[in-house]
Amino acid sequence: MTIVPQRTGQPDPAIQIARLERRFAREREARLAAEAIAESGILALYQQQERLRLVQAIATAANLGDDPAIAFGEALREVCAFTGWPVGHVCMFDDDDPSRLVSSGVWYGADEPHLAPFREASAHITFTSGVGLPGQVLAAKAGVWVEDVTLEPNFPRALAAGRSGLRGGFAFPALIGEEVGAVIEFFQRSAIPPDPELLDMINQIGAQLGRVVERYRNARRLRIHNAELTTLYAEAQGQKEAAEAANRAKSNFLAVTSHEVRTPLNAVLGLSEALKREPLTVAQHELNDGVLASGQMLLRLLDAVLDMSRIEANQATARLSDFDIRAKLDAIIAIWTPRAREMEVNLRLDTSRLDLDRIRQDEGRVEQTLVNLISNALKFTPADAEVRIVAASADKQLRLEVIDGGPGVPEADRERIFEAFEQTDSGRAVGGAGLGLSICVGNVRVLEGQICSDRTDDGRSRFWFSCPVGDAAPAENLPVAFAPVRGLRVLAAEDNAGNRRVLQVLLAPAAVELTLVENGLQAVEALRAGRFDLILMDANMPVMDGPTAVRQIRAENIAGVSAVHMLTANVFAEDIERYLAAGADGVLGKPIQLPQLFAVLAECHDADLGQRRIV
CATH class of the missing domain: 3.40.50.2300 (Response regulator)
Known part of the structure; x- marks a missing residue:
């Protein structure tokens, strides 16, 4: 017989206990979930803060001057501390071969003796694109993870890594824009499966470390450029000293030449001047006047030649004087006529278009330029031909032409022949140093005129120069x-x-x-x-x-x-x-x-x- 207890209105204690246990379980689960969520949030916040700290630390390291050893050394320390990976190493491009990566000698955590084999192997190996861990990073331009380097076929240092107790490895590039500037690699003592999140985060700091390489390259280029400039400056100084020595030697030579020529010329002209006062016959006076005229011409030519150094330095100035241009032309023709006759050449002067008598200009330069042109014309003119000197003037411009019977100057050579030591084939055939026309160019530049070579209407060769002339004082005022x-x-x-x-x-x-x-x-x-x-x-x-x-x-x-x-x-x-x-x-x-x-x-x-x- 079963006895059924009487219901009294009080809840069953067992049921209440069960309910409480279920509630407590739910609360524990909720509390644990909340704690897990809180812990996860705190961990995420901590990890985010650590990443920010790492980024800031890398940014600071990337600005530690131009020495990559200092900047990369600090960067390796920070990354190793963040990742927990004990060994870090930097590969940079060979300065002499930018296609090869080599050890930079910058390490972190590799000072222990058991790591010596790996350090030694890394120091004596080079990596090209796709070869080894650095080469794979170079080819991919992104981070690469190797779970166990001792088992990786494309890891030339596998044996040395095993002897040094290293297995896991990853590397990422220091980027300069899209160009790989260096490769930073890290190693662990155990095999580690790939961590895409870590690799992605590490990849993000590669651009900051690229600045280290960029500054190093810029500093190296600057050192090379400065060394080149120093070398060029030393060479320029040597050339300058040599040029100054040559210029001093030239000046000394000109001074000696001037003195040695002027001394006997002084006697020639002085005694000729004294001879003018003697009771000479008409013929003797003419001969003496010829000696005086020739000596004075020689003196003017000497002054002009000695002034060539100033012409070359653009420091020469015209020595203006008043003189009779017609008398000057007559004297030049008189002096050169005997030479022309010896060469069986007719020397003729045409002043039909000359409306000037006395002019103001550099007498010596006008004379020397015309004499050089006449001398050249006589060299090139065959026997029984004519050399004609044409004098003309208009609008206070004097133009002197020398027309000869020679072969003329080819069109391609007309500019070149006015340069020092330049000659045509026909010019070399008749001799000379190739300086006459360059002296003429210098003279005409001082005269502020023009000089040119062309042909007459009948095909004859013509050299001419022109220059401005000023008004001269009347002869009676002298x-x-x-x-x-x-x-x-x-x-x-x-x-x-x-x-x-x-x-x-x-x-x-x-x-x-x-x-x-x-x-x-x-x-x-x-x-x-x-x-x-x-x-x-x-x-x-x-x-x-x-x-x-x-x-x-x-x-x-x-x-x-x-x-x-x-x-x-x-x-x-x-x-x-x-x-x-x-x-x-x-x-x-x-x-x-x-x-x-x-x-x-x-x-x-x-x-x-x-x-x-x-x-």
């Missing part, structure tokens, strides 16, 4: 005579006997009291012993040269107020500056120009008269 300065006491220091004779002859009409000495020391002693109104001092003399003597004269004040003028064949600008710095009042060049010499005599005479009136 000084034609020199007044005597009787009683003027002149001391002249000159070591050349021929030049002493020239001074005696030239100064004889002036009725001066001339005292001649042979060097600067004798001049100083003569001034200590007596008074002179004018001292003429040569520059190059034995015992004591002119500038030294002038300095001593000024230091002792033994010349008083008397003028001291250098009378020398050394008349370059730097020479004149040196003479004036020594204390000279002026400079007279050789060959002696009588107007200049007598002008100095007149000044000294006037000064002497003034002194006497004061006394």
